[in-house]
Amino acid sequence: MSSETKTVVSLKRIKVACGDCSLNTLCLPLGMASDDLGRLDAIIERKRPLARAEHLYHCGERFDAIYAVRSGSLKTYATSEHGEEQILGFHLPGELVGLDAIADGVHPLSAQALETTSVCEIPFDKLESLSVQLPSLQRQLLRLMSHEIQDDQKTMTALAQKSAEERLAAFLISLSTRFRQRGFSPTRFNLSMSRGDIANYLGLALETVSRVFTRLHNDGLLRVERKSVELLDQDRLYAYAGTPCTTASQLQNSRHSS
Amino acid sequence: MSSETKTVVSLKRIKVACGDCSLNTLCLPLGMASDDLGRLDAIIERKRPLARAEHLYHCGERFDAIYAVRSGSLKTYATSEHGEEQILGFHLPGELVGLDAIADGVHPLSAQALETTSVCEIPFDKLESLSVQLPSLQRQLLRLMSHEIQDDQKTMTALAQKSAEERLAAFLISLSTRFRQRGFSPTRFNLSMSRGDIANYLGLALETVSRVFTRLHNDGLLRVERKSVELLDQDRLYAYAGTPCTTASQLQNSRHSS
DNA sequence: CGCATCCTTGAAGATGCTCAATTTCCGTGG
DNA sequence: CCACGGAAATTGAGCATCTTCAAGGATGCG
Numbered sequence: 023m024s025s026e027t028k029t030v031v032s033l034k035r036i037k038v039a040c041g042d043c044s045l046n047t048l049c050l051p052l053g054m055a056s057d058d059l060g061r062l063d064a065i066i067e068r069k070r071p072l073a074r075a076e077h078l079y080h081c082g083e084r085f086d087a088i089y090a091v092r093s094g095s096l097k098t099y100a101t102s103e104h105g106e107e108q109i110l111g112f113h114l115p116g117e118l119v120g121l122d123a124i125a126d127g128v129h130p131l132s133a134q135a136l137e138t139t140s141v142c143e144i145p146f147d148k149l150e151s152l153s154v155q156l157p158s159l160q161r162q163l164l165r166l167m168s169h170e171i172q173d174d175q176k177t178m179t180a181l182a183q184k185s186a187e188e189r190l191a192a193f194l195i196s197l198s199t200r201f202r203q204r205g206f207s208p209t210r211f212n213l214s215m216s217r218g219d220i221a222n223y224l225g226l227a228l229e230t231v232s233r234v235f236t237r238l239h240n241d242g243l244l245r246v247e248r249k250s251v252e253l254l255d256q257d258r259l260y261a262y263a264g265t266p267c268t269t270a271s272q273l274q275n276s277r278h279s280s
Numbered sequence: 281m282s283s284e285t286k287t288v289v290s291l292k293r294i295k296v297a298c299g300d301c302s303l304n305t306l307c308l309p310l311g312m313a314s315d316d317l318g319r320l321d322a323i324i325e326r327k328r329p330l331a332r333a334e335h336l337y338h339c340g341e342r343f344d345a346i347y348a349v350r351s352g353s354l355k356t357y358a359t360s361e362h363g364e365e366q367i368l369g370f371h372l373p374g375e376l377v378g379l380d381a382i383a384d385g386v387h388p389l390s391a392q393a394l395e396t397t398s399v400c401e402i403p404f405d406k407l408e409s410l411s412v413q414l415p416s417l418q419r420q421l422l423r424l425m426s427h428e429i430q431d432d433q434k435t436m437t438a439l440a441q442k443s444a445e446e447r448l449a450a451f452l453i454s455l456s457t458r459f460r461q462r463g464f465s466p467t468r469f470n471l472s473m474s475r476g477d478i479a480n481y482l483g484l485a486l487e488t489v490s491r492v493f494t495r496l497h498n499d500g501l502l503r504v505e506r507k508s509v510e511l512l513d514q515d516r517l518y519a520y521a522g523t524p525c526t527t528a529s530q531l532q533n534s535r536h537s538s
Numbered sequence: 539c540g541c542a543t544c545c546t547t548g549a550a551g552a553t554g555c556t557c558a559a560t561t562t563c564c565g566t567g568g
Numbered sequence: 569c570c571a572c573g574g575a576a577a578t579t580g581a582g583c584a585t586c587t588t589c590a591a592g593g594a595t596g597c598g
Contacts, residue, residue, distance in 0.1 A: 100437055108437045122433060124426035130433065150419065157412050164408075167425040168382035174432035175380060175388070179358055179366045181439035182483030186554065217577060225440030227555050232578055248563075248577080264360070444586070475545060485587050490546055506545080506595075 038092070039063050048116035048203060049090050050144070050166065054158045062159060065148040068092070072135040078119070081132045085123035087143045091115045094139025095214045098131040099222075109223040111173075112136070112215060114200050121167050136214040181225050184264055189224045190234045191263035194244070198253060209253045238262070296350070297321050306374035306461060307348050308402070308424065312416045320417060323406040326350070330393040336377070339390045343381035345403045349373050352397025353472045356389040357480075367481040369431075370394070370473060372458050379425050394472040439483050442521075447482045448492045449521035452502070456511060467511045496520070 040051045040063050051059055071094070072078060078089060081101060096113040110131060113119050123129045124146065153160040176196075180189050202208035213220070221231040235246050243259050245252040253259060298309045298321050309317055329352070330336060336347060339359060354371040368389060371377050381387045382404065411418040434454075438447050460466035471478070479489040493504050501517050503510040511517060 100433065102437075106441065108441055110433050110436055122426055122429045125423050125430055130430055150415070150422075154412050154415050154418055157408070160412055160418065161408065163422070164425070165383045167422070167429065168380055170429055171380045171425065171432065172383055172388055174429065174436060175358065175368050178368055178432060178436055178439060179360075181436060182480070183364065183366055222440070228576095229556085229578080230554060233554095236578075474543095486544095487546080487588085488586060491586095494546075 038068075040066070043092070044205065045090075045092070045116035050118065050159070050162055052162050052165075054156065054162070058156050058158060061152060061156065065145060065152060067143040067145070069141060069143055071138055071140040074135055074137050074139075076135050078133040078135065078141060079129050081129050083129050085120065085127050085129050085146065087145045088118055088120040088123075088149070089133070089141040089143055091117050091119065092140045092142055095136045096133050096139060096141075097136055097215060097219060097223075098133045100131050107222065109219055112197075112219075112223070115204055118166055118170075121170055136219075186224075186226050186230050186234050187237070187262055188264045189226065190220070190231060190238070191243075191259050193220065193224060194251065194253065195256075195259060195263055198256075209256070211251055213249045213251060296326075298324070301350070302463065303348075303350070303374035308376065308417070308420055310420050310423075312414065312420070316414045316416065319410060319414065323403060323410060325401040325403070327399060327401050329396055329398040332393055332395050332397075334393050336391040336393065336399060337387050339387050341387050343378065343385050343387050343404065345401045346376055346378035346382075346407070347391070347399040347401055349375050349377065350398045350400055353394045354391050354397060354399075355394055355473060355477060355481075356391045358389050365480065367477055370455075370477075370481070373462055376424055376428075379428055394477075444482075444484050444488050444492050445495070446521055447484065448478070448489060448496070449501075449517050451478065451482060452509065452511065453514075453517060453521055456514075467514070469509055471507045471509060 039059075040046050040049075041056055041059050043049070043051075046052065046059075051062060054062065078096060091113050093115055095115075096119060097109050098111045098113065098119055099107045099109045101107050111119075113133075119133050119141075120129065122131060149159075149163070153163055176192075180192050184192065197211065197213075198208040201211050215223075217231050217235075218228045221228040224231065226234075238244050238259075239246050241258075243253070243255050243262065245254060297317075298304050298307075299314055299317050301307070301309075304310065304317075309320060312320065336354060349371050351373055353373075354377060355367050356369045356371065356377055357365045357367045359365050369377075371391075377391050377399075378387065380389060407417075407421070411421055434450075438450050442450065455469065455471075456466040459469050473481075475489050475493075476486045479486040482489065484492075496502050496517075497504050499516075501511070501513050501520065503512060
């Protein structure tokens with residue numbers, strides 16, 4: 023039962039079992055016993071990679087699966103009646119997309135690859151029946167959905183009360199944190215999305231994002247050159263962002279005006 | 281087995297069984313068989329009503345239950361390190377609050393009553409074990425969480441790309457729609473939140489909200505006097521809002537620039 | 539009846555947007 | 569390999585929307 027053999031087979035089929043996937047501490051498998059993992063594995067389909075700009079699904083299409091990003095990255099966006107797009111999320115390896123479609127059985131957003139990207143397809147009907155059998159799977163699914171709600175709440179807060187500088191700083195911190203969790207450098211990374219995408223997501227004009235990048239660069243907070251970013255002063259960047267985004271840390275000191 | 285008797289008993293105990301609750305087509309019970317409903321009922325605790333400004337929970341507190349609003353209304357808000365609050369949602373009867381706390385077991389937000397408000401408390405550990413036994417309950421829980429993600433996405437879109445007029449119009453339409461679903465008038469209702477709350481939620485200054493109300497009033501779109509609102513021209517209000525908020529309707533015509 | 543809170547209205551000022559020109563980059567084809 | 573063309577990014581100047589500051593009016597509760 024050499025894991026060597028397994029790996030070879032996996033690569034051949036463009037398949038990596040959840041148990042062997044480096045993302046299984048972030049993704050759906052978190053907290054599952056290894057025998058249960060096999061049952062999850064069995065319902066997951068690994069699809070051929072998407073090319074840059076290719077769509078995973080379009081809004082309006084019927085929902086029948088959620089997807090976990092395996093490598094690369096995606097953006098999800100809504101399209102208004104006038105054809106303007108609104109980007110609502112960027113998705114890195116280990117993150118799920120499509121959870122917003124469970125409610126109506128129809129995708130409210132489109133999902134598009136920002137670079138060559140591979141995903142795991144998880145048919146929702148099977149996931150649903152499996153998770154009544156595997157409480158740990160149900161729990162992790164609920165956790166991940168709850169986490170997405172939290173993320174959206176942070177984005178809403180940024181949009182509602184932060185300045186352009188603060189929004190961009192918070193965005194970079196969010197990326198940095200997520201890269202760290204995935205074993206990548208939290209200080210040096212590449213932006214897979216364009217300035218326009220960042221601007222759209224942050225509710226700013228493209229030119230503003232460009233200017234703020236330059237300003238942060240000149241202030242010595244980061245080195246940015248085209249897609250490549252290096253964060254030079256995390257502490258000061260956090261200060262810029264207004265609120266530290268390290269999740270639960272600031273939630274402890276709860277003070278309220280009743 | 282008169283339902284009369286049941287009702288009397290219920291009122292006496294300040295208890296209305298889910299099966300008798302007018303909100304059961306919106307709330308967690310949706311889609312459940314009546315024998316299953318009893319099991320859900322059994323784990324739910326009806327608490328004494330909250331007075332205006334009273335908190336249901338504070339951010340930072342341990343999470344052990346989600347809540348369904350039975351009557352009245354709540355706001356949920358985050359508190360930044362500097363003590364500024366950011367309102368992230370207003371919650372009407374039939375809506376769940378606390379779903380964002382599942383991920384970490386700690387409430388990331390505080391929940392406060394906007395008026396006299398009663399809620400059903402649903403202990404999460406019991407809900408979790410029950411929903412592995414009742415697939416229809418699991419399904420509805422997932423649906424409601426998915427729906428919350430969708431709502432947040434709409435709010436993010438409004439914050440990112442709408443003007444002050446459009447945001448307020450969209451906000452009123454959202455309230456109108458939700459009141460209709462609950463059997464209240466969609467055209468005449470009372471705002472349980474202050475101008476300041478609305479402004480905070482919409483990412484605007486209090487004064488801006490006040491001015492926009494006056495402008496919409498003068499344009500003949502609505503009649504507003506203090507807390508009381510009457511929508512006079514829904515169609516034109518929709519036009520103001522930029523995007524119709526009638527959920528899935530505009531999602532059909534999916535056009536995309538690949 | 540009076541105080542406190544909430545709301546309204548006005549004027550000045552700032553942040554970020556639009557329009558426009560230029561530069562840089564990258565892929566394509568010669 | 570280099571040249572070319574288009575897309576993406578940068579930079580500047582003027583302008584609009586919304587915010588801030590300030591004062592005044594309405595409402596409701598003691």
